[in-house]
Amino acid sequence: MPGKNKKLLAGKPLVSYAIEAALASKEITHWVLSTDDEDILKIGAAYEDLLCLKRPEEISGDHAPAISYMHHAIKVLDIGFDYTVIIQPTSPFTTGADIDNTIRLLYDSEADSSVSVMKLDHAIHPVKMKTMNGMKLNPFLEKEDGRMAAHELPELYVRNCSVYVSSIENIRQGKIIGDHCLGLVMPRERSIDINDPIDFEFANFIINKYGKQDER
Numbered sequence: 001m002p003g004k005n006k007k008l009l010a011g012k013p014l015v016s017y018a019i020e021a022a023l024a025s026k027e028i029t030h031w032v033l034s035t036d037d038e039d040i041l042k043i044g045a046a047y048e049d050l051l052c053l054k055r056p057e058e059i060s061g062d063h064a065p066a067i068s069y070m071h072h073a074i075k076v077l078d079i080g081f082d083y084t085v086i087i088q089p090t091s092p093f094t095t096g097a098d099i100d101n102t103i104r105l106l107y108d109s110e111a112d113s114s115v116s117v118m119k120l121d122h123a124i125h126p127v128k129m130k131t132m133n134g135m136k137l138n139p140f141l142e143k144e145d146g147r148m149a150a151h152e153l154p155e156l157y158v159r160n161c162s163v164y165v166s167s168i169e170n171i172r173q174g175k176i177i178g179d180h181c182l183g184l185v186m187p188r189e190r191s192i193d194i195n196d197p198i199d200f201e202f203a204n205f206i207i208n209k210y211g212k213q214d215e216r
Contacts, residue, residue: 005089015035036055
């Protein structure tokens with residue numbers, strides 16, 4: 001999806017949802033918009049308290065690792081941070097409360113990072129995954145052994161790509177998710193991660209039918 005982060009969802013650019021969620025946080029102290037896109041920089045300029053940072057070409061593009069722009073932003077700000085937070089435009093239903101709850105989860109622990117997660121739907125549970133030998137299905141990880149219903153399978157969680165919180169020491173070591181990471185469970189309806197046109201159309205349906213969680 002070329003230009004995805006500035007694509008309009010219910011009349012508002014995707015990046016604006018991330019900016020507004022971050023600004024609604026009571027725990028974040030400094031807000032930075034990092035991008036190489038001039039249009040997105042103009043969008044960000046409309047928000048007070050937001051530092052709009054032009055990302056160098058060498059750390060831009062679809063395959064640039066997140067840690068590279070984190071290092072860049074921290075170097076530019078030159079402030080002694082304890083924690084960093086990443087909020088992604090592809091998760092437009094993230095709220096300020098989701099961000100704060102993920103941050104506080106880390107505050108109240110000895111962990112080095114925390115992330116938002118969602119419960120994995122039983123329809124795509126790893127126990128149900130198969131390989132194919134011709135037309136024959138074979139277990140990928142383990143045999144189902146008749147475990148077909150949700151209550152027969154262990155609960156599993158997956159990162160929903162909404163909120164990433166990490167200690168500054170992790171970032172210095174080139175890691176966003178550390179060895180001791182905690183998970184903050186977000187509901188499925190706020191865990192939409194837009195990667196392709198179908199995801200976008202589904203998000204458009206949800207917001208037009210129900211509105212945003214923090215607007216209800």
